[in-house]
Amino acid sequence: MMFVELSDVDSLGRSVDERERICREAITKWGLNEQLAQLSEECCELGAAANQLRRDRKWAREGVIEEIADVVIMCAQVGMVIDPTGKDVEQAIKQKLARLEGKLRAT
Numbered sequence: 001m002m003f004v005e006l007s008d009v010d011s012l013g014r015s016v017d018e019r020e021r022i023c024r025e026a027i028t029k030w031g032l033n034e035q036l037a038q039l040s041e042e043c044c045e046l047g048a049a050a051n052q053l054r055r056d057r058k059w060a061r062e063g064v065i066e067e068i069a070d071v072v073i074m075c076a077q078v079g080m081v082i083d084p085t086g087k088d089v090e091q092a093i094k095q096k097l098a099r100l101e102g103k104l105r106a107t
């Protein structure tokens with residue numbers, strides 16, 4: 001189960017089921033440890049891209065988008081192993097959004 005909401009069909013005509021199948025094939029082929037390392041690497045790349053965009057480098061927008069995609073794909077793969085139903089991640093998202101909303105209302 002993907003815990004990130006995706007459109008029903010992507011621009012290449014892949015359905016959510018196909019995306020899930022590809023992610024499942026990847027995590028099965030390379031295993032959790034390797035994909036955790038890849039997740040870590042992609043998160044670092046996203047952080048670097050975010051900093052470039054923050055420095056007002058307009059050309060960096062595409063890089064941030066690509067790195068977000070990489071991180072989403074890696075999160076999907078890791079999530080398939082550590083939270084197969086997606087319920088725990090969903091619960092954590094709900095709690096964090098509630099906390100964020102609390103901060104918004106407090107300021």
Ligand SMILES: [Mg+2]
Binds near residue numbers: 045066067070
């Ligand atoms: Mg990347």
